[in-house]
Amino acid sequence: MTNQMKTLGIDLGAQGKRTAVCLIDWVTGQVELPSGSASDCELVDLICGTSGRDDDGVDACGIDAPFGWPSPFLNAIAAHARRERWPGSEGKDQDEFRRSLRFRRTDLIVLNEIGRVPMSVSTELVGVVAMRCARLQQLVADRGREVDRSGRRGVLLEVYPRAALHHWELAEAGYKKARGREGLEKLAQTMFDRCPRLATDQARTRCTARDDDLDAFICAVIAKAARSGQTQTVHREDEHLAAEEGWIHLPTATLEVITG
Secondary structure, three states, X not given: OOOOOEEEEEEOOOOHHHOEEEEEEOOOOEEXXXXXXXXXXXXXHHHHOOOOOOOOOOOEEEXXXXXXXXXXXXXXXXXXXXXXXXXXXXXXXXXXXXXXXXXXXXXXXXXXXXXXXOOOOOOOOHHHHHHHHHHHHHHHHHOXXXXXXXXXXXXXXXXXXXXXXXXXXXXXXXXXXXXXXXXHHHHHHHHHHHOHHHOOHHHHHHHHHOHHHHHHHXXXXXXXXXXXXXXXXXXXXXXXXXXXXXXXXXXXXXXXXXXX
């Protein structure tokens, strides 16, 4: 990482008004949570900077969105479009085959780690968010920053706040939307008590009031962990799939170690 040590977290929504952003300067401990809608162009400017210098922008950006689709799903859809035989029509366990169409390798690893599988990018509404994320990846690449869906290189990383909360032994349920307001306040307070260096007035206020802002903050923290070697690495046998489907970076260090 460069000396500036800045990471960005994006809780990506299908639209700008449903997107939250958090920028952390790890040298000063400054935490910024811009308000208002976040368009694709605004997000790319935050990631890449606006000056055109190589040292502008951030060192890493964690995005809570799928970076790709299951490889078997893409192959099946392509075959169907060419009017070829459906790949699962013969000699396969249909339940297992459909599972391979729904979930990526990284999704199944998360399931093994926390007992909960992320939403299916090929069969649930998160696919709309993935389409926006795919465009962001292209726009960032167009600005000259390296994009690697596995997150082993480049500026972008796929992250999953719920899995991070599980690893940090923080309550990971009951903090979403209006019905989870009490859980959100408790979760945010506990989190900032454990990383007081980042507990700015704005961070506490915004993250206790809006779950999207808290998720964006977590995304920025995971991005720092990934670039510090504190997330699970891609297994050698999964490198090809990770480069195509994306790879969720799961923290391996405590919240205190990452943010200290």
